[in-house]
Amino acid sequence: MRGVVYLDLMQKLSILGEAARYDVSCASSGSVRGKHAALGNGPSLGNAAPSGICHSWSDDGRCISLLKVLMTNLCEYNCSYCINRKDNDNPKAAFTPEELAALTMEFYKRNYIEGLFLSSGVVKSPDHTMGLMIETLTLLRRKYCFNGYIHVKTIPGASPEAVMAIGYLADRVSANIEFCTDASLKLLAPAKELGSILSPMALIRDRREESRDNFMHSVHSPRFVPGGQSTQVIVGAANERDYHILNMSERLYKNYSLKRVYYSAYIPVNTHPNLPAITSAPPILREHRLYQADFLLRFYRFTAQELLDKDNQDLDFEVDPKCDWALRNYERFPVEVNKADYDTLLRVPGIGTLSAKRIIAARRMSRLGFEDLKKIGVILKRAVYFILCDGRFHAPYDLEPDMLRGVLADKQGKLMASPLQMRIEDLNVLRV
Numbered sequence: 001m002r003g004v005v006y007l008d009l010m011q012k013l014s015i016l017g018e019a020a021r022y023d024v025s026c027a028s029s030g031s032v033r034g035k036h037a038a039l040g041n042g043p044s045l046g047n048a049a050p051s052g053i054c055h056s057w058s059d060d061g062r063c064i065s066l067l068k069v070l071m072t073n074l075c076e077y078n079c080s081y082c083i084n085r086k087d088n089d090n091p092k093a094a095f096t097p098e099e100l101a102a103l104t105m106e107f108y109k110r111n112y113i114e115g116l117f118l119s120s121g122v123v124k125s126p127d128h129t130m131g132l133m134i135e136t137l138t139l140l141r142r143k144y145c146f147n148g149y150i151h152v153k154t155i156p157g158a159s160p161e162a163v164m165a166i167g168y169l170a171d172r173v174s175a176n177i178e179f180c181t182d183a184s185l186k187l188l189a190p191a192k193e194l195g196s197i198l199s200p201m202a203l204i205r206d207r208r209e210e211s212r213d214n215f216m217h218s219v220h221s222p223r224f225v226p227g228g229q230s231t232q233v234i235v236g237a238a239n240e241r242d243y244h245i246l247n248m249s250e251r252l253y254k255n256y257s258l259k260r261v262y263y264s265a266y267i268p269v270n271t272h273p274n275l276p277a278i279t280s281a282p283p284i285l286r287e288h289r290l291y292q293a294d295f296l297l298r299f300y301r302f303t304a305q306e307l308l309d310k311d312n313q314d315l316d317f318e319v320d321p322k323c324d325w326a327l328r329n330y331e332r333f334p335v336e337v338n339k340a341d342y343d344t345l346l347r348v349p350g351i352g353t354l355s356a357k358r359i360i361a362a363r364r365m366s367r368l369g370f371e372d373l374k375k376i377g378v379i380l381k382r383a384v385y386f387i388l389c390d391g392r393f394h395a396p397y398d399l400e401p402d403m404l405r406g407v408l409a410d411k412q413g414k415l416m417a418s419p420l421q422m423r424i425e426d427l428n429v430l431r432v
Ligand code: SF4
Pocket: 075, 076, 077, 078, 079, 082, 083, 084, 085, 086, 120, 121, 122, 189
């Protein structure tokens, strides 16, 4: 392979850890910390990024550290947005399955990591690449008896057999969809097709259901992708609106039972006529708003159509998507907190799932007063404009929606609207 023969393991790790940082489908990347003046110029401890260590969150909310690397950053494909594309002349490296399995175990034993996130460029063919990843996971699971968390990214175009094999070894699998349409893929990732990304998703969905049924009958039956599947969408590289992205996410959650869709603000690393200019800042605020809207789809019973439509195709930068919806539907407010049902309470800005449940529970005992809402956890500076409490409107002003939009404008949104305020490393804070 080109340029990989003389590298030692740590050089490979440095190249392949760095090459993996653009994939956000396992949540955040490691933080990058410059030297602190107080430490002088000597070596310092604890900087996880060069070794490719990132953090993810388990279902029970625990933060787990993962070794996030590529099997190789050599790639036969030429996706125009990707740092690892075939035509780029960046340093290349490749692990052998034994090297990567041994390295993961070494890091695990030293308590650096609790699991592995593994992705790869495409070498020779999708199935050949998947074969290398399967071999690595087999070594980890069988030879080293590693029972920790493993998240694997499937290679587009891999055979169903390869997807099945990896699904029995990994906890979570993601097939990155990258864009909403075949047209965008053709333009920016010509070797990929939507069908070849969606079919493994369907396979994983079906096999997971079967595996869950089998598990009900015998706890010894092998588990298939027990942590569920996820995907990643690149935001801002193709000419796709938030309306298209959110509708696609909704379909993925409904039709493919996805656990998560991750949104990755496009970071310009290549020049290409089909891409935004390399000087343009990553659309961080847009990514942030998409995460907020995604949260509303998953936990607040909103539909994509309610949040955006053909006349209103992009999420508002000034206020968060729930506030924006409430302001566009202002005639539905104010709602009486002592009477409104759970679904109605969920739609009030400043009332979350937990506070809505607490309101329902507390008002069984007695009528709620305005002061009680603060104790319950309602964010009153927002909610106050949308609620009545015991028939009284407590807001300092009764404003028209346009004026209210200014009052409710998100400070974080205002700050982030200025790209100069945001460094690429800050992306990590927002992705958690
Ligand atoms: S397949 Fe495309 S996105 Fe993936 S590593 Fe290769 S060039 Fe990059």
